Amino acid sequence: xxxxxxxxxxxxxxxxxxxxxxxxxxxxxxxxxxxxxxxxxxxxxxxxxxxxxxxxxxxxxxxxxxxxxxxxxxxxxxxxxxxxxxxxxxxxxxxxxxxxxxxxxx
Numbered sequence: 001x002x003x004x005x006x007x008x009x010x011x012x013x014x015x016x017x018x019x020x021x022x023x024x025x026x027x028x029x030x031x032x033x034x035x036x037x038x039x040x041x042x043x044x045x046x047x048x049x050x051x052x053x054x055x056x057x058x059x060x061x062x063x064x065x066x067x068x069x070x071x072x073x074x075x076x077x078x079x080x081x082x083x084x085x086x087x088x089x090x091x092x093x094x095x096x097x098x099x100x101x102x103x104x105x106x
Contacts, residue, residue: 068104 013021069076074086082090 072100 010018073091076083076085076091078084079088082092084090
């Protein structure tokens with residue numbers, strides 16, 4: 001069937017059939033648009049939630065490490081490019097501290 005024949009066929013439809021086809025077409029297009037908007041909005045919200053959750057986790061980990069450093073070293077600070085405890089003793093190479101911290105977090 002050619003395009004011309006298809007157009008002629010549509011012209012022969014009753015008013016009722018034309019209205020039904022138009023209404024169904026509008027409903028389908030509206031549904032597709034709403035689905036697209038919903039997916040986009042949900043995706044944005046999930047990304048924001050993941051970022052927020054990750055930031056909360058990192059803030060908690062940093063706080064826990066600060067408390068641990070205060071309890072075991074009396075605090076740590078950067079001195080001449082090295083991380084040192086309250087006695088100015090470098091903590092580099094002291095792996096037993098990391099092992100203790102990892103064990104305490106389990």
